Amino acid sequence: MLNYLLTQEIYEDEENKVREQSDLLGGVQRNLIKSITAISAPHNGTTLTEVVTKTIPFIQYFVGVAGVVGTQFYNFDLDQWGFNRKEDETRASYINRMRTHDAWQTKNMSSWDLSLDGAQELNGFLQAEPDVFYFSFVTSTTQRQPGSQIHIPIEGTPILIRTRSKLLGSRVGYWSDGSQTDSLWYENDGVVNTISMYGPSTGSNGPDPIVEYDENELLIPGQWYWIKVYPMDHWNIIGHLGSKERMEAARMVLKAHGNRLKTLPPN
Structure with missing residues (x-):
């Protein structure tokens, strides 16, 4: 994927009219890899993805736990995606909210x-x-x-x-x-x-x-x-x-x- 991103012109809009502003992604970069x-x-x-999402909700649960850990030991900088734990939100409520997060319905996930x-x-x-x-x-x-x-x-x-x-x-x-x-x-x-x-x-x-x-x-x-x-x-x-x-x-x-x-x- 990295090589593809480097060798393609990346656009910010769906109409492919506004190029990415960064020099790295806005133009074609050859011979870097x-x-x-x-x-x-x-x-x-x-x-395994079918097993963990249908049988064992591992991925969703892990992100929920990571968010909890993030508020106490390390900042994962996920606030803009709504993964942060809200003030006065219980741990159980937070994990349940993460399991039904809109992100799981997109393709922008591993x-x-x-x-x-x-x-x-x-x-x-x-x-x-x-x-x-x-x-x-x-x-x-x-x-x-x-x-x-x-x-x-x-x-x-x-x-x-x-x-x-x-x-x-x-x-x-x-x-x-x-x-x-x-x-x-x-x-x-x-x-x-x-x-x-x-x-x-x-x-x-x-x-x-x-x-x-x-x-x-x-x-x-x-x-x-x-x-x-x-x-x-x-x-x-x-x-x-x-x-x-x-x-x-x-x-x-x-x-x-x-x-x-x-x-x-x-x-």
């Missing part, structure tokens, strides 16, 4: 971007640029249950991840046209379906070029190179909640990638 690396990213959405339909819409215009190198780290902490297509968490998966991993490993998701995900979507890292991490493939213009990374092949800009890290969950890969073995594996993977980026050819 050399490469993009996605880590456990839901390129095509995650079926819950839309992370949904199957939201990601599909974004993939329709956020296409790979021919002068940018793309990399995707693919993670998984599940395995197929014997005699079934369902995926279950493997040994070593943190307890905070296991419940969500089981849900993702056994439930289908739906697009607005009625089509649904298949069993290939069951493998996951506790937050994102693994199949969604390889690269954008659900846009109206078809999938971006997506290939497995091979250190012996010449890197070509404009296509996604995926690297699978297994076993690894959504938090371990960035250094959270993992065992010493997983934490060290994540450190080595990211260090190697840093060195890989250093070898990219100049513009």
Whole structure:
């Protein structure tokens, strides 16, 4: 999205007559981004959004709690959106108000971007640029249950991840046209379906070029190179909640990638 915003002229009005006043967004900015690396990213959405908004109202509840915390420990600067807690408003009333906030009905929320339909819409215009190198780290902490297509968490998966991993490993998701995900979507890292991490493939213009990374092949800009890290969950890969073995594996993977980026050819 950042690369798209930089390489497009952004307008303030719906008629596209008044350009954004900032120099950064008001004009086309080329050659500012050399490469993009996605880590456990839901390129095509995650079926967890349906679980947490229909079964467990996690997103709405979290924002409510964040607002409460914000008034006591940290200022999230959300007052202009009506997320602030009103004077003399009880905690319970505040959280209930947040759950029915108008923001949840718009597309200006991460819950839309992370949904199957939201990601599909974004993939329709956020296409790979021919002068940018793309990399995707693919993670998984599940395995197929014997005699079934369902995926279950493997040994070593943190307890905070296991419940969500089981849900993702056994439930289908739906697009607005009625089509649904298949069993290939069951493998996951506790937050994102693994199949969604390889690269954008659900846009109206078809999938971006997506290939497995091979250190012996010449890197070509404009296509996604995926690297699978297994076993690894959504938090371990960035250094959270993992065992010493997983934490060290994540450190080595990211260090190697840093060195890989250093070898990219100049513009």
